[in-house]
Amino acid sequence: MAVTKKKVTSKKSNTIKLKFDTSWEYAPAPESKSAATIKKQYDLFINGEWQKPSSKKYFDTINPATEEKLSEVADANAADVDKAVKAARNAYDKVWKKMPAKERAKYIFRIARIMQEKARELAIVETLDGGKPIKESRDFDVPTAANHLFYYAGWADKLEYAFPNRTTEPLGVAGQITPWNFPLLMAAWKIAPALATGNTVVLKPAETTPLTTLKLAEIIQEADLPPGVVNIITGAGDTGAAIVNHADVNKIAFTGSTNVGKIIQRAIAGTNKKATLELGGKAANIIFEDAPIDQAVEGVVNAIFFNQGHVCCAGSRLYVQESVAKEVIRKLRDRMQSLIVGDPMDKNTDIGAINSREQLNIIQKYIAIGKKEGAEMYESSCALPSKGFWCRPTIFSNVAQSNRIAQEEIFGPVLSILTFRTDDEVIEKANNSPYGLSAGVWTDKGSKIFNMTKRMRAGVVWANTFNKFDPTSPFGGYKESGFGREGGLHGLSAYVNIV
Amino acid sequence: MAIAKSSQMIHDFSLSPRIDQVGVEERASRFTKRSIKNESKENGLKLVLNMIDLTTLEGKDTDGKVKQLCYKAMHPHDALADIPTVAAICVYPSMVKVAKKALGDSGIKVASVATAFPSGQAPKDIKIRDTKYAVNEGADEVDMVISRGKFHSGEYNFVFDEIAAIKEACGAARLKVILETGELGTYDKVRRASDIAMHAGADFIKTSTGKIQPAATMPVTLVMLEAIWDFYYKTGKMIGMKPAGGISKSKLALHYLVMVKEVLGEDWLNNEWFRFGASSLANDVLMQLVKLKTGQYQSANYFSVD
Numbered sequence: 190m191a192v193t194k195k196k197v198t199s200k201k202s203n204t205i206k207l208k209f210d211t212s213w214e215y216a217p218a219p220e221s222k223s224a225a226t227i228k229k230q231y232d233l234f235i236n237g238e239w240q241k242p243s244s245k246k247y248f249d250t251i252n253p254a255t256e257e258k259l260s261e262v263a264d265a266n267a268a269d270v271d272k273a274v275k276a277a278r279n280a281y282d283k284v285w286k287k288m289p290a291k292e293r294a295k296y297i298f299r300i301a302r303i304m305q306e307k308a309r310e311l312a313i314v315e316t317l318d319g320g321k322p323i324k325e326s327r328d329f330d331v332p333t334a335a336n337h338l339f340y341y342a343g344w345a346d347k348l349e350y351a352f353p354n355r356t357t358e359p360l361g362v363a364g365q366i367t368p369w370n371f372p373l374l375m376a377a378w379k380i381a382p383a384l385a386t387g388n389t390v391v392l393k394p395a396e397t398t399p400l401t402t403l404k405l406a407e408i409i410q411e412a413d414l415p416p417g418v419v420n421i422i423t424g425a426g427d428t429g430a431a432i433v434n435h436a437d438v439n440k441i442a443f444t445g446s447t448n449v450g451k452i453i454q455r456a457i458a459g460t461n462k463k464a465t466l467e468l469g470g471k472a473a474n475i476i477f478e479d480a481p482i483d484q485a486v487e488g489v490v491n492a493i494f495f496n497q498g499h500v501c502c503a504g505s506r507l508y509v510q511e512s513v514a515k516e517v518i519r520k521l522r523d524r525m526q527s528l529i530v531g532d533p534m535d536k537n538t539d540i541g542a543i544n545s546r547e548q549l550n551i552i553q554k555y556i557a558i559g560k561k562e563g564a565e566m567y568e569s570s571c572a573l574p575s576k577g578f579w580c581r582p583t584i585f586s587n588v589a590q591s592n593r594i595a596q597e598e599i600f601g602p603v604l605s606i607l608t609f610r611t612d613d614e615v616i617e618k619a620n621n622s623p624y625g626l627s628a629g630v631w632t633d634k635g636s637k638i639f640n641m642t643k644r645m646r647a648g649v650v651w652a653n654t655f656n657k658f659d660p661t662s663p664f665g666g667y668k669e670s671g672f673g674r675e676g677g678l679h680g681l682s683a684y685v686n687i688v
Numbered sequence: 689m690a691i692a693k694s695s696q697m698i699h700d701f702s703l704s705p706r707i708d709q710v711g712v713e714e715r716a717s718r719f720t721k722r723s724i725k726n727e728s729k730e731n732g733l734k735l736v737l738n739m740i741d742l743t744t745l746e747g748k749d750t751d752g753k754v755k756q757l758c759y760k761a762m763h764p765h766d767a768l769a770d771i772p773t774v775a776a777i778c779v780y781p782s783m784v785k786v787a788k789k790a791l792g793d794s795g796i797k798v799a800s801v802a803t804a805f806p807s808g809q810a811p812k813d814i815k816i817r818d819t820k821y822a823v824n825e826g827a828d829e830v831d832m833v834i835s836r837g838k839f840h841s842g843e844y845n846f847v848f849d850e851i852a853a854i855k856e857a858c859g860a861a862r863l864k865v866i867l868e869t870g871e872l873g874t875y876d877k878v879r880r881a882s883d884i885a886m887h888a889g890a891d892f893i894k895t896s897t898g899k900i901q902p903a904a905t906m907p908v909t910l911v912m913l914e915a916i917w918d919f920y921y922k923t924g925k926m927i928g929m930k931p932a933g934g935i936s937k938s939k940l941a942l943h944y945l946v947m948v949k950e951v952l953g954e955d956w957l958n959n960e961w962f963r964f965g966a967s968s969l970a971n972d973v974l975m976q977l978v979k980l981k982t983g984q985y986q987s988a989n990y991f992s993v994d
Contacts, residue, residue: 205921208954213731213945218723324721483914484711519921527950537723633706653708 209526218536220323225313231262234406236276237416243268253320254542254577265422270431273420277362277389280417294345299412301338316533318400320542334377340660341381357685359387361439364432368445369395370499376402386684396425465673465683469598470626473619474504478512480631486520492655498602502627507606514608525569543578552601559585559594620646625667629655701844704883707875716906719946736941739959743778754783756994758790765974775959784825799829806897808833819857831864851888864892869908870900882915892928903933913951932965938976
């Protein structure tokens, strides 16, 4: 029974520890799998219809929280890619390029609306296939994806205002390759501006999380988009390479690892293919001593544990001013104890499953490296399910700038904490990274925010918040975090030639 | 003891941590997303009922009304088995004796507002006499108000000294310090007032008198819980929390419980350290408990008003 009159007396400060395992517990609230339809097998969506892969091969996609097979999807080879690109070219020349812009907009609006109607199903499939908490796919991934489509649908017939006194023309066929951390959202990010500006698309989702993108193909079919305007094909790295190397593709949009980004850039060198690459990151999140500390701690939690840390812009390097470092770490530890780790389908869950065994191995490798480098590790004491891929929220303190866990992208729920004394020191350290995708600043002083954001070499800098996204705001990196911007007006210019 | 300790450190209240409004409101809204149903709901509701300071603070209060309320406190709804009592009865000093007698040895505390409640607009000596009167009449707990005017004009020492003097006048009675957050205006000031109250000797910090709107809100309560969290780590001393006013529905009360659970944890999840100041919340909780048992909502007519 929860109701007891307990006598708790004041404690001596050396025994202070808060207990977050309370006798009053929440009720399990698993979302229902039956509210989503997942087919046993998915073919390739080419020219408006589902086509068998010429390889005749299919590969499994699993639920990382249970390791159970969800479905199998077609493995597209170079011949299938060629078919898809031809369909896209044909649709571009014969239909999409000629269509009045406001008609194009109607299709995009329609896709967005159907996406909203099927929001629950999409959220369930996203969580089953990727392992992220249903809370996040329901409240973030799906609504933000629909918002991107709505936003760019609005631009379609207003391009003359986006580029005043200039004339724009579409590029042609865009080859798009999306990552496994935000599958549906990244597909929407890429498809929306491409269609709004009059391009046609061949898109390949990541091989571990193809299902919501295939669901999007069903939505596109339902929206009656002219055949070939969007083609969705599945496969692994070879399929992606075939898209990148196809001679009739005019533009490559890629979100993923820096290594693959480099391969793509080499592959398209010497061609006139345009590219936007959104790659890795190791964002500096900086807490000054005058910051609103409790909200900063909450921001740090959101920055590194959102989507299990599988976020290219995750705040994975935390710089704390010396005078508040102890306090921040103490608060972080308490806060981590109240994070609920487990079944991603449960609406209570804060942190879900790691996306794949491969990624879990990478994260564990870095945790081992961090320990070896002498950093002090702390992980939450939560129990983990016996099946599936899991990693406790973990922080390393006493990390040195030269440590690998401070330099390399881990892409998991692992935070490296470093301390600093002065503004100049922290700017130098924050910029001392091959990456430059995002950063965060926490301070009560407005002038300090502007000083920091001006000098920070990062595409997005958040002040007193973190991981906020909006379709109107451009997103993209400096240095090895890539080039080109997605979102906002800038996102349009990545898909047009200005003449 | 804590007073002596903090005065040695000379705490500077102008350095109380700053609060970011957007951040604190965002986090407060997240506590509303936990799933509480079935057994979890039943246990939570009983916990809530057991944390209520059943309150009547009206000019028109009579001995009869207070006696009835005391009976209600001891027997919230006899038609239902296994129902805990409320934590305390909260009345004006003139009603303390009546309440004390009516409650007898039930274990339910008598809390009395004092110090020229609700405005606090009286000289210090009168506030002290007001407090001593309530304690002499038998109050187990005293709910005082801070001098908001002095606080706004930056006279933190005055506010501190006044709280310390009232604490002394309380003797063995536990002191709840009402910040009247609806008059403070910013979260920064809520945090600063919380720090002053705790360092000056408060046993509880409380949001509101219930006479000013807005009364308790989740973000304000979160700011105060975080102040308690910091104070605990700094001094080892637990401070209680009492949101009051504006919490009349069970669902909202359960959201507050979630907040306590996730910010301070198990040690605060009892009526020794957490209270709801409310008059109509009890009946809504009872209505929900009956519904869990029978599957049907009764009309308000089935629950006694006092």
